[in-house]
Amino acid sequence: QVQLVESGGGLVQAGGSLRLSCAASGRTFSTYAMGWFRQAPGKEREFVAAISWGGGSTYYADSVKGRFTITRDNAKNTANLQMNSLKLEDTAVYYCAAAGRGSIYSYTQSLRYDYWGQGTQVTVSS
Numbered sequence: 001q002v003q004l005v006e007s008g009g010g011l012v013q014a015g016g017s018l019r020l021s022c023a024a025s026g027r028t029f030s031t032y033a034m035g036w037f038r039q040a041p042g043k044e045r046e047f048v049a050a051i052s053w054g055g056g057s058t059y060y061a062d063s064v065k066g067r068f069t070i071t072r073d074n075a076k077n078t079a080n081l082q083m084n085s086l087k088l089e090d091t092a093v094y095y096c097a098a099a100g101r102g103s104i105y106s107y108t109q110s111l112r113y114d115y116w117g118q119g120t121q122v123t124v125s126s
Helices: none
Strands: 006-007 010-013 016-023 033-039 044-053 057-060 068-073 079-085 093-099 120-125
Touching: 006 093, 016 033, 016 093, 016 120, 033 068, 033 079, 044 068, 044 079, 057 068, 079 120
Parallel strands: 010 120
Antiparallel strands: 006 016, 016 079, 033 044, 033 093, 044 057, 068 079, 093 120
């Protein structure tokens, strides 16, 4: 069982930066791949970024590639999403999620993930 709590959301002007953090409970954090998804009003939840259990592999949606960076610290049981050059269209509720091993789904698919946080709001203003 893994419990996830996101933090770091807020209001930022376009072009600014935010750093989201996801704190995980449990001693098995390092065995889970971690992902970030987001959901804007009226839209479906979409993949943002993912990182493998050891941190050696990362994955990004095309819309955030080059602007967002996902990292993890297994010693601190945290996963982070550094968001730079924010755009109005980045406004959404951001969720972190944990994926156990062995699935037919890829890290870009929400069905890959076993545990989800409650979400944190990111609002980008003009």
